[in-house]
């Protein structure tokens with residue numbers, strides 16, 4: 095394998111990606127002016143088009159005041175629907191199954207109001223042992239909300255243990271709620287197989303797609319989970335705290351028996367301003383909306399989703415496999431025999447773009463990568479550094495910088 099810098103530059107010429115559409119932060123150290131940014135799994139970079147389109151929405155507010163609800167160039171009243179088509183295509187869902195609203199953990203709660211319905215023996219929620227803490231707190235608080243003891247209602251398992259548990263104790267499981275791509279290890283679970291296994295034993299199956307959306311192709315309608323939710327500030331590049339997404343499968347839409355929490359955005363658009371005392375929810379996932387959305391926060395999501403729509407997730411995934419494979423090979427060749435372990439599965443079909451490295455003192459390694467080499471990664475205490483080459487804006491040369499910087503820093507910190 096060609097591990098030279100000129101080899102990396104050549105690969106970039108043949109497979110350039112879309113870096114020129116993004117604001118790349120300056121490097122804080124090292125020999126190159128731009129950061130080699132591998133933290134897009136935590137906060138994606140800003141698409142250049144965001145500023146211009148956000149200013150248009152701000153100008154409409156300045157120019158129109160309240161009349162912008164109908165008169166803005168992108169009217170605020172139906173603004174959320176401008177994001178539905180692109181979001182639905184990105185997650186492989188029908189437009190009626192897809193809505194952009196709230197933030198991720200809020201959406202998980204609103205969806206669990208409908209889909210976590212403990213009854214009799216069937217009370218348990220299965221999550222991953224390495225679930226993201228917000229998800230863990232959310233399911234524990236849901237169990238408590240239903241008067242259950244979270245220590246017995248919430249079952250934490252390794253992903254590999256889930257099929258056996260469903261076989262033996264499936265009749266006690268009310269809900270399976272897993273991360274499509276694990277935030278810590280970068281493992282991509284078999285979403286369709288686990289969905290089918292959970293539903294076969296009578297459980298409801300939901301997915302947290304925070305680390306999957308914009309990272310791997312999704313086919314939610316065909317795979318058939320009951321619900322899913324995701325955030326927009328990681329691979330979707332829509333800005334810190336960006337408005338999140340939610341999916342409810344078609345089979346549940348319009349089901350009046352499902353409990354839902356409502357507000358004025360839960361009622362159908364045509365009669366919303368009749369101001370009637372009783373809602374008329376539409377037979378779409380929009381019935382799960384509660385409040386009118388924050389237009390100025392929706393704007394970057396709209397811009398960013400369009401980028402995915404223009405390029406196509408399949409094309410991005412192909413480039414992602416090439417970039418991450420290249421980084422992996424470089425790490426294997428440049429850092430031989432060092433105390434370094436890759437926690438992420440080695441097979442591209444079992445991971446997204448992220449590689450998680452086990453290192454001595456993750457904080458120190460990550461700090462040196464950034465300040466001595468201009469390489470942005472993120473540290474999960476005590477010993478995991480996550481490096482995510484993002485196919486939209488990362489380059490082969492970034493990967494080359496990362497592998498060489500890791501080799502140097504590991505030598506220093508070990």
Ligand SMILES: *Cc1c(COP(=O)(O)O)cnc(C)c1O
Pocket residue numbers: 197198199200226228229273277302304305325
């Ligand atoms: C990033 C992330 C969250 C963050 O939750 P917010 O509600 O957006 O603050 C939750 N769950 C998972 C799995 C995540 O990766």
